[in-house]
Amino acid sequence: MLLAVTPRAEKEAAQSQSHIDMWVFYVVIPVLKIYYIGLKVLLYQLFNKAFLLPAGNSENKGQEAVKRIKEENLNQKVEFIHLDLTSLKSIHWFVKKFNDRGLPLHILVNNAGVMLVPQRTTQDGFEEHIGLNYLGHFLLTKLLLDKLKQSGCQESSARVVTVSSASHYCGELDLEDLQSCSCYSSHRAYAQSKLALVLFTYYLQHRLTAEGSHVTTNAVDPGVVNTDLYQNICWPAQRLKGLVAGLLFRTPEEGASTSIYAAAAPELEGVGGCYLYNGQRTKSADASYDEELQSRLWTLSCSLVGIQEQHHKAY
Numbered sequence: 001m002l003l004a005v006t007p008r009a010e011k012e013a014a015q016s017q018s019h020i021d022m023w024v025f026y027v028v029i030p031v032l033k034i035y036y037i038g039l040k041v042l043l044y045q046l047f048n049k050a051f052l053l054p055a056g057n058s059e060n061k062g063q064e065a066v067k068r069i070k071e072e073n074l075n076q077k078v079e080f081i082h083l084d085l086t087s088l089k090s091i092h093w094f095v096k097k098f099n100d101r102g103l104p105l106h107i108l109v110n111n112a113g114v115m116l117v118p119q120r121t122t123q124d125g126f127e128e129h130i131g132l133n134y135l136g137h138f139l140l141t142k143l144l145l146d147k148l149k150q151s152g153c154q155e156s157s158a159r160v161v162t163v164s165s166a167s168h169y170c171g172e173l174d175l176e177d178l179q180s181c182s183c184y185s186s187h188r189a190y191a192q193s194k195l196a197l198v199l200f201t202y203y204l205q206h207r208l209t210a211e212g213s214h215v216t217t218n219a220v221d222p223g224v225v226n227t228d229l230y231q232n233i234c235w236p237a238q239r240l241k242g243l244v245a246g247l248l249f250r251t252p253e254e255g256a257s258t259s260i261y262a263a264a265a266p267e268l269e270g271v272g273g274c275y276l277y278n279g280q281r282t283k284s285a286d287a288s289y290d291e292e293l294q295s296r297l298w299t300l301s302c303s304l305v306g307i308q309e310q311h312h313k314a315y
Contacts, residue, residue, distance in 0.1 A: 085112050085136030086122035088305055095143040104151035105144060107263050110137040110197075111163040116186040126304070127179040129186075133193035137162060138200055139305040145215070152214030157270050160204070160217035161262040164197045164275070169285045171195030175296055178304075196297060198275060198284050203294035205273035216272030218262045219284070222255035223277070 066080050081097060084090040098105075113133050122131035141160060152158035171191030174180075180189045201219040208215045261279045262268060275284035287293065302309040 086132050088124050091139050105147045106151050106158045109161040115190050119184045129189040129193040130178055134196040135305055138301050148215045149213045157214040157216045161259055162197050162201050162219050164219045165194040166221055167191040168194035168198050175300055198288040199294045199297050202273055203298050218272055218274045218276055220258045220262050221277040
């Protein structure tokens, strides 16, 4: 995922720096999928002259990402920090480390993901699709909300961008079996995790709006992108993908475009609660607009990740 601090950092970080004449960005990318939505494009188009902080669960791959960012952007302000979204402990550790830096946070892009993996669990015992794709992002976003609220203002809201998938259209959320224990299907588990992300996005926006917070949150669909996410599909399908991907699939750079749009487009200032595809607002699955389901998922998610939710007035 990607965290960013915009030029307003100059004013808010004045106590620690006498002058800031550049954007300051924190970038957090799951290194196992480091080019999922086009790291090169994100960094080149959106974060040129930035302070970049890639994070992931592999020191070697993280340092490789740092090297490539420096080479492609001629930017030496890059560091690496460890973050494993399959571990609640790691997420808490990362957020503490980030908050200790005392910087504001203006953009958070949640883009980590696995797809069609065999049945297995995260370090905390969650089914991997729902654990990494959804609960990891849920907890990270929830823990960073105060920082986002402090950083947003009426003229420039902080933004949360969450990468979902067209697979959410065929997803069904089973709150009684969120871990897919009764009858495991990797396709069903993946689609469910992507639907959960859209439900989460909409409910979070409702809460933020009700609070009057200057934070917006949108979900995006990158399209069918030619990445290693397809490594777990069956052998015949992999052969077919190899034949048609170059013609029919999007490049990682092309897949990044809608995320960049959601994170930076001036016309989306103050606009949240949208599902974006090809740079356009698009109707998501009917189930994603179920407000009761949104609320129940939020409550269950808080319980699963160990967050004590305070009473919140209905929106």
